[in-house]
Amino acid sequence: MGFFVAPSANDRSNSQYPSGVMKTIILQQPNEICAVQTAAPPEPPSGWALVRVNRVGICGTDWHAFQGRQPFFHYPRILGHELAVVIETVNDPASDLKPGDRCAVEPYLNCGKCIACRNGKENCCVDLKVMGVHVDGGMREQIHVPTNKLHRSEKLSMDQLALVEPLGIGCHGVDRAGIRKAEWVLVIGAGPIGLSVVQFALAAGGRVVVADVDPSRLEFCRRKMSVLHTLDASAEISPALLKLTDNELPTVVIDATGNAKSMMRSFELVAHGGRVVFVGLFQGDLTFNDPNFHRREVTLLASRNARPQDFSRIIRLVEEGRIDTSPWITHHVRCDELVAVFPKLAAPNSGVLKAIIEF
Ligand SMILES: [Zn+2]
Numbered sequence: 001m002g003f004f005v006a007p008s009a010n011d012r013s014n015s016q017y018p019s020g021v022m023k024t025i026i027l028q029q030p031n032e033i034c035a036v037q038t039a040a041p042p043e044p045p046s047g048w049a050l051v052r053v054n055r056v057g058i059c060g061t062d063w064h065a066f067q068g069r070q071p072f073f074h075y076p077r078i079l080g081h082e083l084a085v086v087i088e089t090v091n092d093p094a095s096d097l098k099p100g101d102r103c104a105v106e107p108y109l110n111c112g113k114c115i116a117c118r119n120g121k122e123n124c125c126v127d128l129k130v131m132g133v134h135v136d137g138g139m140r141e142q143i144h145v146p147t148n149k150l151h152r153s154e155k156l157s158m159d160q161l162a163l164v165e166p167l168g169i170g171c172h173g174v175d176r177a178g179i180r181k182a183e184w185v186l187v188i189g190a191g192p193i194g195l196s197v198v199q200f201a202l203a204a205g206g207r208v209v210v211a212d213v214d215p216s217r218l219e220f221c222r223r224k225m226s227v228l229h230t231l232d233a234s235a236e237i238s239p240a241l242l243k244l245t246d247n248e249l250p251t252v253v254i255d256a257t258g259n260a261k262s263m264m265r266s267f268e269l270v271a272h273g274g275r276v277v278f279v280g281l282f283q284g285d286l287t288f289n290d291p292n293f294h295r296r297e298v299t300l301l302a303s304r305n306a307r308p309q310d311f312s313r314i315i316r317l318v319e320e321g322r323i324d325t326s327p328w329i330t331h332h333v334r335c336d337e338l339v340a341v342f343p344k345l346a347a348p349n350s351g352v353l354k355a356i357i358e359f
């Protein structure tokens with residue numbers, strides 16, 4: 001990408017920058033995030049739309065990239081994969097999107113040809129490119145997005161549209177678990193991903209228990225998300241789990257920590273015949289005791305990203321008021337302030353649940 005200052009000083013609507021130039025926030029290398037001017041995108045290619053970015057959510061992935069701890073990550077990179085956008089131009093006669101439409105972005109660019117794509121599992125495409133991770137994302141005023149990755153809502157606020165992607169992570173994790181009404185579900189980890197899992201596990205009718213090492217997160221679950229049972233994960237939780245479940249343990253355990261110790265312990269916390277779902281990702285090897293795994297006949301499932309249909313479903317659930325997004329956003333930041341506050345906002349111990357950048 002080339003950076004330049006436009007020769008013309010004509011003001012463009014909605015922007016303090018001259019025509020042809022837009023503001024972009026770029027992660028140059030680990031620990032170096034800066035605001036620059038980049039060329040505004042040209043007309044979109046066929047099958048794509050040009051959109052104006054309105055809101056960008058920040059999450060753990062951005063923090064790992066900032067710290068240089070995201071594997072296979074290349075710098076410089078424009079972050080931003082939790083996006084709420086407004087359509088500017090559509091170059092796709094088959095699409096009914098029109099200028100002015102407000103959309104959530106499904107930031108997973110898949111090949112459409114591989115075994116996973118052919119089987120309706122676009123979320124784990126062999127050649128998946130996540131915007132803001134593997135290719136440049138949305139921390140800039142305008143971007144191109146394929147029209148089939150834009151999910152419109154006439155009712156959701158821009159803030160709510162930016163939450164659709166992180167909600168999708170929990171939605172897909174819960175779908176993987178196939179939760180039945182009234183079954184006990186243990187969710188380990190009450191960060192943003194864990195909370196998104198909790199929300200959909202409750203919506204599926206599960207009896208949800210949340211474990212975390214941070215008491216303030218557990219309090220949040222009880223107060224804001226109507227979770228009845230929370231456990232301090234820094235202590236041994238199996239006695240309390242056995243007590244709650246009539247000595248049977250939960251039939252579903254969903255790990256949203258990405259912590260190896262926690263993930264390996266989940267095999268001991270699941271009921272005989274139960275399912276373990278790993279939503280959180282650990283960058284390394286995990287081991288388990290096979291006799292324990294076999295004795296319980298555990299079903300182990302990974303959960304990656306979210307499926308295209310999850311985006312429209314989540315939009316509908318929020319529109320109908322069945323998913324409440326009001327507890328989610330704890331911080332708003334203007335994009336001009338972001339460079340100064342990003343390290344404080346994105347740190348895991350910052351007290352920030354979800355920070356949203358306003359473009
Ligand atoms: Zn995210």
Ligand SMILES: [Zn+2]
Pocket residue numbers: 110111112113114115116117118125126127128
């Ligand atoms: Zn594919």
